[in-house]
Amino acid sequence: MRTTTRLAGALAAAASFLFPTALAQNNAAVTFTDPGTGIVFNSWGIANGAAQTQGGYTFGMALPSNALSTDATEFIGYLQCAAKDNKGWCGVSLGGPMTNSLLVAAWPNEDNIYTSLRYATGYAMPDPYTGDAKITQVSSTINSTHFTLVFRCQNCLKWNQAGTSGGASTSAGFLVLGWVQAFPSPGNPTCPSQITLEQHDNGMGIWGAVLDSNVANPSYTAWAAKATKTVAETCAGPTETAIVGVPVPTGTVFDYVVVGGGAGGLPMADKLSESGKKVLLIEKGFASTGEHGGTLGPSWLSGTGLTRFDVPGLCNQIWVDSKGIACTDTDQMAGCVLGGGTAVNAGLWFKPYSLDWDYLFPAGWKYNDIAAAAGRVFSRIPGTDTPSTDGKRYYQQGFDVLSSGLAGGGWGKVTANSSPNQKNRTYSAAPFMYSGGQRGGPLATYLTSAKRRANFNLWLNTAVKRVIRDGGHITGVEVEPFRNGGYQGIVPVTATAGRVVLSAGTFGTAKILMRSGIGPTDQLEIVKASADGPTMINSTAWIPSPVGYNLDDHLNTDTVITHPNVSFYDFYEAWDAPIEGDKTSYLSKRSGILAQAAPNIGPMFWEEIKGADGIVRQLQWTARVEGSFDTPNGKAMTMSQYLGRGATSRGRMTITPALSTIVSDVPYLKDPNDKEAVIQGIVNLQNALKKVTGLVWTYPNSTTTARNYVNDMVVSPSNRRSNHWMGTSKLGTDDGRLNGGTAVVDLNTKVYGTDNLFVVDASIFPGVPTTNPSAYIVTAAEHAAQKILALAAPVRNAKWAQCGGRNWNGSFLCAAGSTCQYQNDWYSQCL
Ligand SMILES: Cc1cc2nc3c(=O)[nH]c(=O)nc-3n(C[C@H](O)[C@H](O)[C@H](O)COP(=O)(O)OP(=O)(O)OC[C@H]3O[C@@H](n4cnc5c(N)ncnc54)[C@H](O)[C@@H]3O)c2cc1C
Numbered sequence: 094m095r096t097t098t099r100l101a102g103a104l105a106a107a108a109s110f111l112f113p114t115a116l117a118q119n120n121a122a123v124t125f126t127d128p129g130t131g132i133v134f135n136s137w138g139i140a141n142g143a144a145q146t147q148g149g150y151t152f153g154m155a156l157p158s159n160a161l162s163t164d165a166t167e168f169i170g171y172l173q174c175a176a177k178d179n180k181g182w183c184g185v186s187l188g189g190p191m192t193n194s195l196l197v198a199a200w201p202n203e204d205n206i207y208t209s210l211r212y213a214t215g216y217a218m219p220d221p222y223t224g225d226a227k228i229t230q231v232s233s234t235i236n237s238t239h240f241t242l243v244f245r246c247q248n249c250l251k252w253n254q255a256g257t258s259g260g261a262s263t264s265a266g267f268l269v270l271g272w273v274q275a276f277p278s279p280g281n282p283t284c285p286s287q288i289t290l291e292q293h294d295n296g297m298g299i300w301g302a303v304l305d306s307n308v309a310n311p312s313y314t315a316w317a318a319k320a321t322k323t324v325a326e327t328c329a330g331p332t333e334t335a336i337v338g339v340p341v342p343t344g345t346v347f348d349y350v351v352v353g354g355g356a357g358g359l360p361m362a363d364k365l366s367e368s369g370k371k372v373l374l375i376e377k378g379f380a381s382t383g384e385h386g387g388t389l390g391p392s393w394l395s396g397t398g399l400t401r402f403d404v405p406g407l408c409n410q411i412w413v414d415s416k417g418i419a420c421t422d423t424d425q426m427a428g429c430v431l432g433g434g435t436a437v438n439a440g441l442w443f444k445p446y447s448l449d450w451d452y453l454f455p456a457g458w459k460y461n462d463i464a465a466a467a468g469r470v471f472s473r474i475p476g477t478d479t480p481s482t483d484g485k486r487y488y489q490q491g492f493d494v495l496s497s498g499l500a501g502g503g504w505g506k507v508t509a510n511s512s513p514n515q516k517n518r519t520y521s522a523a524p525f526m527y528s529g530g531q532r533g534g535p536l537a538t539y540l541t542s543a544k545r546r547a548n549f550n551l552w553l554n555t556a557v558k559r560v561i562r563d564g565g566h567i568t569g570v571e572v573e574p575f576r577n578g579g580y581q582g583i584v585p586v587t588a589t590a591g592r593v594v595l596s597a598g599t600f601g602t603a604k605i606l607m608r609s610g611i612g613p614t615d616q617l618e619i620v621k622a623s624a625d626g627p628t629m630i631n632s633t634a635w636i637p638s639p640v641g642y643n644l645d646d647h648l649n650t651d652t653v654i655t656h657p658n659v660s661f662y663d664f665y666e667a668w669d670a671p672i673e674g675d676k677t678s679y680l681s682k683r684s685g686i687l688a689q690a691a692p693n694i695g696p697m698f699w700e701e702i703k704g705a706d707g708i709v710r711q712l713q714w715t716a717r718v719e720g721s722f723d724t725p726n727g728k729a730m731t732m733s734q735y736l737g738r739g740a741t742s743r744g745r746m747t748i749t750p751a752l753s754t755i756v757s758d759v760p761y762l763k764d765p766n767d768k769e770a771v772i773q774g775i776v777n778l779q780n781a782l783k784k785v786t787g788l789v790w791t792y793p794n795s796t797t798t799a800r801n802y803v804n805d806m807v808v809s810p811s812n813r814r815s816n817h818w819m820g821t822s823k824l825g826t827d828d829g830r831l832n833g834g835t836a837v838v839d840l841n842t843k844v845y846g847t848d849n850l851f852v853v854d855a856s857i858f859p860g861v862p863t864t865n866p867s868a869y870i871v872t873a874a875e876h877a878a879q880k881i882l883a884l885a886a887p888v889r890n891a892k893w894a895q896c897g898g899r900n901w902n903g904s905f906l907c908a909a910g911s912t913c914q915y916q917n918d919w920y921s922q923c924l
């Protein structure tokens with residue numbers, strides 16, 4: 094569950110746009126001459142008064158005369174942004190998304206406008222850009238509501254940060270750009286290299302900017318010559334301090350090391366420790382929920398033992414303030430705290446639809462195989478569709494409008510977790526993993542029971558860098574502190590029988606595999622050339638594997654309606670200033686609206702659509718009481734369409750020279766049949782809701798066909814992701830070490846090419862299922878734990894015997910007195 098557009102303030106009056114909306118991919122430019130400088134810009138903007146941002150926002154660009162035929166390296170930019178009494182900042186992303194693009198941030202301070210070129214590897218405070226781009230100013234103005242800056246940005250249209258490169262091609266005549274603005278001023282405002290920013294609170298988004306002939310101007314050189322002003326930095330001095338780690342205690346050894354405490358890792362660590370094994374769970378992040386020692390939250394939670402992670406009504410805070418919580422080493426949103434996604438997500442919790450397993454997984458993982466595991470999961474975490482402890486549902490007006498409309502349109506009412514297989518033209522209240530009005534889920538069950546056992550150990554603030562291996566046998570993991578107090582050094586596993594389970598998530602696990610010399614050669618070469626290089630395992634021991642391929646996510650397509658009955662609840666406001674009665678009900682009885690997930694989710698509805706290729710594609714719709722794009726909160730509902738099981742488009746995740754991960758090949762809409770299902774789904778929903786009096790579609794509106802709407806929407810993770818990333822360490826029988834093989838792990842979740850390394854998290858899924866996936870991932874972990882525990886430990890091979898090779902699936906260990914030695918790619922021998 095995610096929201097696309099953060100709407101600033103409630104109910105800003107909708108006004109007509111000066112410039113087109115920041116939604117479509119073909120926003121034509123408005124030509125505009127800046128009166129102060131005479132510079133002619135192509136410009137795009139959001140009107141003052143529009144719902145996306147308070148005060149409006151405009152970005153303009155002027156380019157060298159040949160820029161539409163030869164890629165320009167620089168531009169003259171125009172930014173007009175909102176700032177209240179000199180307080181605020183704004184920016185533009187020159188690649189569109191916040192991550193992996195060159196970012197320009199600008200803010201007023203006294204009489205000057207300061208700028209900083211930045212680059213973000215995750216959804217957290219961007220780093221200073223280290224390339225040779227440079228900003229010089231032509232002119233600036235500041236008044237009590239806005240500031241305007243005309244600036245030259247040299248070497249800004251190609252970027253390279255620590256070896257990761259990107260760029261914007263002006264000769265294509267089309268750019269994807271991103272806008273952002275915020276009200277609080279940066280910290281250290283006179284020192285651009287050391288500013289601190291709170292997450293933008295006045296909107297952000299991407300848009301497709303079509304360049305027209307006015308953008309490239311023969312006067313460019315003369316205009317650029319006017320950019321003579323630089324604003325001097327005044328800095329107090331460096332403030333960064335190094336993270337201090339704790340050495341791994343000598344003599345520690347574990348039967349199992351589980352890496353990552355999220356949806357996969359928590360149940361896995363619990364089940365392994367339940368069997369009596371000595372288990373260490375290593376988690377990079379800090380404690381999240383109150384039960385496990387977390388402390389983060391708004392002031393009204395202090396002293397309650399609750400944190401922001403516990404209260405369902407605060408779950409969307411991750412989109413408002415992700416600092417310290419979002420992973421900084423992946424360009425998508427992921428929770429790097431104890432609980433992983435299950436600490437930050439909206440808690441939607443679905444009993445598996447049998448067809449998902451039967452369609453996606455090989456034998457051994459079909460529905461009948463996993464049904465017992467699903468039963469165990471749902472006996473521990475039954476979930477609820479009435480999260481408030483008084484059994485009532487609050488603010489149901491939006492739910493009622495849509496569900497009565499769907500019923501009228503012939504769709505059937507179901508209780509999602511009572512009939513998990515009814516997913517065609519059905520609707521339901523949303524089920525959550527919540528319990529007792531709090532987050533619940535794996536943290537409150539699996540982790541709680543694991544912690545009661547003396548043979549279970551948990552290390553927080555500690556990141557696993559790589560597994561240490563001797564050929565295909567893992568001897569331990571190398572750890573480094575992620576925060577002060579995290580461990581540093583090598584953690585060994587029990588000789589011969591010890592095992593490592595990677596549960597660090599779709600991006601985290603793939604990264605550890607690559608840093609351990611397991612992955613596609615092009616990726617291992619990148620690791621070799623990185624800071625890891627000198628200590629990376631020798632290339633003769635690299636294990637070829639399609640790690641990072643088969644990346645999948647539910648493609649999200651947001652649609653919006655309004656209806657006079659809909660009533661918006663401001664969950665964002667509840668962070669700072671909760672309504673007193675709601676706060677009291679929640680704190681005293683865990684009842685009321687704050688026991689429900691923000692932003693008032695439901696109904697959920699489903700449809701299955703058969704494509705021209707004969708494949709049935711699954712759609713899930715998640716409705717929420719919130720506006721999107723320029724439809725303000727108040728009477729609006731956003732209905733997010735997820736394209737799930739049956740979609741064939743897949744992408745790729747890769748690693749960068751700075752060792753962060755990126756979605757380098759976006760897994761959306763590569764197959765025309767996938768797109769047709771998305772379009773048909775919207776048409777079918779429009780038809781189903783036709784008879785609802787007073788219901789108005791704003792996206793797509795009555796003058797836009799569903800086909801044009803979908804064709805015209807930018808295809809980028811920024812506006813289309815669902816944060817359900819899966820698939821980078823696919824489970825299967827076609828061994829990925831061999832030509833054409835697509836699987837990274839076998840049916841026991843063991844990594845091909847190793848005898849004691851396992852992967853259990855979202856990354857092993859061959860594709861996305863019908864629904865939000867966390868209950869499926871927990872189920873997979875329950876199932877995998879049994880398989881792993883049932884496996885015999887590797888037996889040492891006799892001297893002279895084979896102990897490795899490209900298609901070797903036996904033990905990689907050798908009898909005492911011999912070691913496993915590489916002969917060629919297909920044969921290693923105990924010598
Ligand atoms: C904002 C958001 C909302 C979502 N909403 C829902 C929802 O409502 N319902 C639903 O079913 N799904 C939802 N999802 C998806 C779901 O939460 C994820 O699919 C699921 O948590 C993935 O499980 P996982 O075990 O693969 O990884 P994660 O749960 O992400 O766990 C991975 C863990 O590994 C840790 N880690 C990473 N690298 C290392 C390392 N090197 N060393 C040590 N630790 C490491 C991370 O800190 C993290 O705790 C949402 C996801 C997000 C991000």
Ligand code: HEM
Pocket residue numbers: 096097098099183184185186189190191192196197198211216217218219271272273290291292293297298299411412413414415416811812
């Ligand atoms: C502390 C600093 C920052 C944090 C924590 C942060 C966090 C985030 C988050 C969580 C999102 C996704 C929101 C959503 O989808 O609802 C986002 C989007 C965005 N951010 Fe930031 N941000 C920060 C600074 C910046 C800066 C300095 C810029 C540019 C100058 C920027 C530009 C953008 C843009 C353009 C988007 C929309 C596109 C996208 O989702 O990738 N951000 N940011």
